[in-house]
Structure formats: structure tokens, C-alpha cells
Amino acid sequence: MTTASLGLSRDDRPILIAALFILVILVAGTVYTFARFGSAPLLSPTYLLQQLQIGAFLGIVAAGMMMVILIAQIDLSVPWTLAAAAMMATSIGGPLAIPVGLGVGLVVGLINGIGVAYLRVPSMIFTLGVNAVMRGLMVAHTGGYAPQTAATDLMRMLAGDRTLGIPNALFVWAAVSVIVTIILQRTALGRYVYAIGNKEAAAYLAGVDTRRVTVICFVLCGLAAALAGVLLAGYSTKAYQGMGDAYLLPSIAAVVIGGTNILGGRGRYLGTLIGVVLIVLLNSVLSIMDMPEAGRQVIYGLVIIFMLLVYGRGERVTS
Amino acid sequence: MLDDIAIRVRQNIGIVTAVLLFTILYLLYNLAHPKGFSSAVLVQNGDEIFALAMLAMAQTVPVLASGLDLSVGAVMTMVGCFASYLLTGAGGTPLHLDIFGLHLGLGTFPGGVSGILLGIVVCLAIGALAGFINGCIVVYGRIQPIIATLATGAVYIGIALFLRPTPGGKIDEDLNWALTNSLGDFAATVHIFGDGAAAWFAPIAWIPVPFVLLILIALLVWVPFRRSVLGRAVYAVGSAEGAAYMSGLPIDRAKIAAFTLAGFFAGCGGLFLAIQTSSGNADIPQAGAYTLNSIASVVIGGTSLLGGTGSAIGSIFGAMVLRVISFFFRIFDIAPLLQPLFEGLILLGAVCIGALGVLRVKNTLELFR
Numbered sequence: 269m270t271t272a273s274l275g276l277s278r279d280d281r282p283i284l285i286a287a288l289f290i291l292v293i294l295v296a297g298t299v300y301t302f303a304r305f306g307s308a309p310l311l312s313p314t315y316l317l318q319q320l321q322i323g324a325f326l327g328i329v330a331a332g333m334m335m336v337i338l339i340a341q342i343d344l345s346v347p348w349t350l351a352a353a354a355m356m357a358t359s360i361g362g363p364l365a366i367p368v369g370l371g372v373g374l375v376v377g378l379i380n381g382i383g384v385a386y387l388r389v390p391s392m393i394f395t396l397g398v399n400a401v402m403r404g405l406m407v408a409h410t411g412g413y414a415p416q417t418a419a420t421d422l423m424r425m426l427a428g429d430r431t432l433g434i435p436n437a438l439f440v441w442a443a444v445s446v447i448v449t450i451i452l453q454r455t456a457l458g459r460y461v462y463a464i465g466n467k468e469a470a471a472y473l474a475g476v477d478t479r480r481v482t483v484i485c486f487v488l489c490g491l492a493a494a495l496a497g498v499l500l501a502g503y504s505t506k507a508y509q510g511m512g513d514a515y516l517l518p519s520i521a522a523v524v525i526g527g528t529n530i531l532g533g534r535g536r537y538l539g540t541l542i543g544v545v546l547i548v549l550l551n552s553v554l555s556i557m558d559m560p561e562a563g564r565q566v567i568y569g570l571v572i573i574f575m576l577l578v579y580g581r582g583e584r585v586t587s
Numbered sequence: 588m589l590d591d592i593a594i595r596v597r598q599n600i601g602i603v604t605a606v607l608l609f610t611i612l613y614l615l616y617n618l619a620h621p622k623g624f625s626s627a628v629l630v631q632n633g634d635e636i637f638a639l640a641m642l643a644m645a646q647t648v649p650v651l652a653s654g655l656d657l658s659v660g661a662v663m664t665m666v667g668c669f670a671s672y673l674l675t676g677a678g679g680t681p682l683h684l685d686i687f688g689l690h691l692g693l694g695t696f697p698g699g700v701s702g703i704l705l706g707i708v709v710c711l712a713i714g715a716l717a718g719f720i721n722g723c724i725v726v727y728g729r730i731q732p733i734i735a736t737l738a739t740g741a742v743y744i745g746i747a748l749f750l751r752p753t754p755g756g757k758i759d760e761d762l763n764w765a766l767t768n769s770l771g772d773f774a775a776t777v778h779i780f781g782d783g784a785a786a787w788f789a790p791i792a793w794i795p796v797p798f799v800l801l802i803l804i805a806l807l808v809w810v811p812f813r814r815s816v817l818g819r820a821v822y823a824v825g826s827a828e829g830a831a832y833m834s835g836l837p838i839d840r841a842k843i844a845a846f847t848l849a850g851f852f853a854g855c856g857g858l859f860l861a862i863q864t865s866s867g868n869a870d871i872p873q874a875g876a877y878t879l880n881s882i883a884s885v886v887i888g889g890t891s892l893l894g895g896t897g898s899a900i901g902s903i904f905g906a907m908v909l910r911v912i913s914f915f916f917r918i919f920d921i922a923p924l925l926q927p928l929f930e931g932l933i934l935l936g937a938v939c940i941g942a943l944g945v946l947r948v949k950n951t952l953e954l955f956r
Contacts, residue, residue, distance in 0.1 A: 387939055390886075392882065400927065401928065468955040510872075560752070565748060566749075569739060572738035577728050581728065
């Protein structure tokens with residue numbers, strides 16, 4: 269039976285396979301814990317919600333990253349945008365903390381967008397430079413030590429507390445997801461994003477202001493990273509050096525595992541969502557198994573390669 | 588004749604800029620350094636430059652074929668960790684493998700000079716093998732290079748961590764001394780040319796070994812590759828893969844060769860780094876920093892990230908420019924806290940200046956390549 273006969277489009281197949289793989293991880297992890305400890309923590313809602321709460325930060329970063337990958341660019345400035353937003357938010361404090369944190373993301377996104385769209389510097393290298401500058405600014409600002417300032421109550425409430433038993437961070441993630449889905453599926457901007465990812469010259473000739481759209485995508489990515497930073501600072505009650513380092517590669521991996529083409533123009537947000545859940549669950553199963561860091565890295569890499577071999581293969585160049 | 592030179596300069600404007608930038612910066616550095624223009628300063632700089640220069644060369648080859656290799660730093664780290672077991676010299680090292688609760692003895696890796704030479708060959712082969720695996724995944728798996736090497740990079744880092752959960756190991760001290768100093772010290776350590784005292788040898792005894800190695804690798808590995816059919820195919824794939832395919836070029840083999848060569852160069856870098864620090868260290872942030880700096884070096888060295896134009900020689904100069912900039916911080920007493928900021932600003936400034944050409948473009952369509 270081919271995928272076409274199942275009524276699946278090219279974009280649905282990765283999502284379905286990734287979802288199946290999540291089930292495999294859950295079953296394998298449960299079999300392991302049952303055999304070893306006689307319990308099944310992976311199936312308890314409390315544990316799953318807790319894992320998803322941690323996953324929300326990655327999910328928000330990945331949502332922004334997806335906007336940028338869809339237009340065939342990449343944003344390597346995420347780690348220090350995230351950290352800078354968190355550090356600025358905690359050091360300003362008070363009611364302005366969150367707006368200032370998000371403002372950092374907005375400004376970084378704007379600079380990235382202008383550099384990539386108007387100066388035509390490859391995003392790979394421009395955002396790398398911006399990341400280095402942000403790191404430099406933060407090192408100079410904090411003196412290289414962990415900042416002593418603490419997150420505001422609102423930040424802690426958004427990231428750490430629960431409403432009706434569900435972590436607030438999940439609501440924020442859900443809100444971001446709804447916004448991104450609406451942008452991608454219901455607005456002209458979303459159409460432009462896919463058009464640019466497929467062929468920027470064609471989109472330009474069709475009358476799209478491709479440079480403005482590029483800037484908007486980078487701004488959204490910067491905002492998402494900043495939001496994740498603000499929340500992460502709230503969750504751990506403070507900002508710290510290198511807090512964003514663990515989010516760059518997993519966010520790219522989540523987007524790609526979800527079926528978004530790294531060359532842009534193709535992919536659905538649902539896939540990114542599934543990709544994030546897959547990575548989060550994989551991480552938690554590996555930590556239940558007490559896997560040393562070496563094994564984690566190897567398995568992590570092999571899973572990405574395996575998933576892409578199943579459905580992420582490109583087409584052969586023949587003309 | 589002059590026209591010819593002018594055309595060649597225009598065609599290689601990126602490399603020429605990098606060479607000029609490096610020359611000016613390095614002269615200024617030596618003028619400002621209290622012990623400038625001495626062999627000691629040169630030796631120290633050579634040691635600091637070598638690993639990044641190798642990684643810049645490594646990154647160049649896949650970039651020429653318009654694919655990025657995000658695993659070069661990981662390959663470097665992994666090879667370094669292998670080296671910390673295989674290059675101990677003297678009596679050799681007993682090797683064993685502890686996996687899944689099993690304890691497997693693998694015999695003893697030989698020591699002495701022959702053991703060290705064998706160890707070097709094995710280390711370089713491991714680097715090349717890692718690159719070959721990257722190439723096969725990209726070509727036969729048909730996965731985008733950037734994401735495939737992101738994944739294999741995680742695997743290689745995992746292997747490095749498995750080998751060296753904590754920094755450690757030992758490298759033969761003579762080897763360390765011979766390779767990280769001047770040619771004179773090298774000759775004295777390996778007992779050639781009358782322990783380096785031969786009269787004809789004196790005028791070149793001051794040259795640092797890392798520079799000699801760099802030039803040898805560039806001349807013996809890169810230049811022949813560049814001139815081979817495979818090398819030309821790499822450029823062709825980078826500028827127009829479809830056209831290269833229609834012209835009957837071996838594009839699959841070219842891509843695999845590009846990644847294998849990248850692994851080999853990264854292996855050279857890792858080997859040197861291990862010899863220089865006398866230990867193996869599975870340092871993940873360091874691997875990431877080297878990967879990113881290798882991309883920056885490639886761009887500063889005048890190679891287009893879109894592929895098809897540029898050269899590994901340019902990337903060497905790109906890497907040297909990056910490193911010299913950090914040397915300046917030592918001289919001019921810039922507060923260490925401000926150094927990362929300056930590094931970032933200079934990198935950003937360099938790529939922006941390189942990008943000013945877009946202002947001259949009259950037809951906007953030309954921007955979308």
C-alpha cells in the first residue's frame with residue numbers, strides 16, 4: 269500500500285512516522301522501566317506533563333526556528349538571544365521585565381533580518397556573528413559570572429506554576445503554536461513564506477516584498493527565542509551563562525524530524541510539534557535508563573539519521 | 588601581462604583580501620609585540636593557528652561542493668581522544684574495551700617510534716573514515732549535508748566522550764616537543780642533520796614545525812586534489828550540480844571525496860591539538876566553537892558558502908586572520924571581558940564589508956541566486 273492510497277500528502281507522511289516513533293519510544297521505555305523497577309512512570313500523566321513543561325521551552329524556540337528554516341535560512345544566534353533576553357529581563361525586573369526581554373529578541377531579529385535580507389550575507393555566517401556579539405555584550409554586562417538578579421514573580425508564574433493542574437508553560441507554548449499555525453495557514457504572510465522558501469526569485473517576480481518577509485521571519489524567530497529565554501529564567505528563577513546553548517541544535521533537529529525541508533518551502537507546523545515531543549521523550553527515556561552522556565549523543569545522532577533515512581531523503585539531481 | 592595579473596586578482600579577490608589583511612595585521616602585531624619578529628613568537632603563533640587552519644581547510648572542501656560539514660569539530664575531538672590512547676610512545680598502551688558490562692582486552696598498541704608512526708596513521712585513517720561515512724550518508728542516504736553532519740557530529744562526540752569521559756591520556760613527550768617547536772628543535776629531537784646543528788640547516792632552523800606541516804599538507808594533499816578530476820568535479824558540483832551531472836562528471840564520488848578529505852583534514856587538526864595539549868579531551872563547547880570558527884574562516888578566506896568558488900589556501904589565511912585578531916587582545920591589553928564582543932564585531936564587520944557589493948547590483952533579480 270502506497271502512501272498515496274492512504275490519502276496522505278507528502279507532508280503528512282513524516283508527521284505520521286514521527287508520531288509512530290513516539291509510540292515506539294513510549295512502549296520501549298515502559299517495557300524497560302517495568303522490567304527494571306516494576307513501575308511505568310512514562311505512562312503517568314504527572315510525569316508526562318512535567319516532561320512537556322520542560323519541552324515547552326524547546327517547542328517555542330523550534331516554532332521560531334521553523335519560520336526561518338521555511339524561507340531557506342537558518343538562525344544560529346538563538347543561544348545568546350535566549351540568554352540575553354533572560355539576563356536583560358531579570359536585571360530590569362519589575363513589570364517591564366518581560367517586555368524588555370522580548371524587546372531584545374525583536375532587536376536581534378531585526379538586525380539578523382536586515383543583514384540577511386538587505387546585505388545578502390548568508391544567514392549561516394551573519395547570525396553566527398550576531399550570536400558572538402550578543403555573547404560578548406552579555407559577558408561584558410555580567411562580568412562573565414552568573415547574574416545575581418532573580419526572575420520576577422510573573423515570569424515564575426508563567427513558567428513554573430500550574431493552572432488546573434496543567435503547567436502554565438504549556439499554555440504559552442500552545443498560544444505560540446496557534447499563532448504560528450494561523451500565520452502559516454491562514455495569512456498571506458504564510459503563503460509568502462512558503463513561496464520564498466521554494467524560489468525567492470519567483471516570489472519576488474510575483475510581487476512579494478521578499479526582503480520584508482525575510483525580516484519578519486527573523487524577527488519572529490528572535491521573539492520566540494527571547495520568549496523561551498524569559499520563561500526559562502522564570503522556570504530556573506534566574507538567568508545563567510550558556511543557558512541557550514542546549515537549544516540550538518535540538519530545535520533544528522526537531523524542525524527537520526517533523527518533516528520540514530531544511531532547504532525551505534515545505535513543512536507543516538504540526539510536524540515541528542511532533543518533532544519536539546519526540547526529542548523531549550527520547551531525552552527523558554534516556555535519562556530514566558541512566559544513559560551516560562556518550563551514549564545519549566550517539567543515540568541522538570543515530571535517531572536523526574534514521575528518521576531522515578525513512579522519510580527525509582532528497583531527490584536525485586538529474587538535470 | 589599586467590592585464591592578466593589584474594584579471595587573476597579580480598577573480599581571486601577574496602583570497603587576495605584575506606592574504607593582505609593577514610599580512611598587515613601580522614606585521615602590526617609583530618611591531619607592537621615586545622619580542623616581535625622572533626622565532627619564539629612565531630612558534631607560539633604557529634601552535635595556536637595550526638588546528639584552526641586545518642579545520643578551515645576541512646570545512647572548505649564540502650563547502651566548495653555546496654554542502655556544509657557541521658561535524659568537523661566533532662571529528663577533530665574524536666581523533667584527539669583516539670590519539671591520547673595511541674600516541675603514548677615508550678612501552679605502548681594496553682587497550683581494552685568496557686562495554687555493556689563486558690571487559691574485552693584488545694592487546695597492546697605498540698610504543699616506540701614505529702608505534703607512534705602507526706598511531707599517527709591510524710588516527711588520520713579514523714578521521715578520513717569519519718568523513719567517508721558523512722559522505723556516504725549524504726550521497727546514498729540523500730540527506731542534506733548540514734543536517735546529516737549535525738547528526739553524525741553528535742555520534743562522533745558521543746564516541747569521543749566514551750573514550751574520554753574526563754580529560755586525560757598521555758602523549759609521547761618527544762613527539763610533543765618535536766612537532767610544536769622550531770625545525771631546529773625537531774631535528775634535535777629526532778636526531779637528523781647532526782641534531783639540527785648542520786651548517787646548511789642553520790638558516791632554516793628557526794621556522795616553526797606547524798607552519799612546515801601546514802605547507803606540506805597544503806602542497807601534498809590539497810593541491811594534487813584540486814588538480815585531479817575529482818577535485819574539479821567538486822567545484823563543478825558546487826557551481827551547478829545538474830550541469831555537472833549532465834556533463835558526466837562523477838558527482839557521487841566527488842561528494843564522498845570532499846567529505847572524506849574534510850574528515851582527513853579535521854583528523855590532522857585533532858591529532859595536532861592532542862599532541863599540543865598532551866591529552867585527549869572530549870570538550871563539546873570547544874568542538875562547537877571550532878566548527879563555527881571554521882565556517883567563519885572559510886568565508887573570510889573568500890570561499891562562497893554557495894559553493895563553486897574559493898580555495899582551501901584562502902581558508903588557511905582566513906583562519907590566520909581570525910587567530911591574529913585574538914593575538915591583538917593580548918598585546919593591546921583589551922579587558923578579557925570585552926574580547927568576545929570585539930571578536931563578534933570584527934567577524935560581523937568583515938562579512939558586512941564583503942557584502943557591500945550588493946549595493947552595486949542594478950538588477951535585483953541577480954540577488955536571488
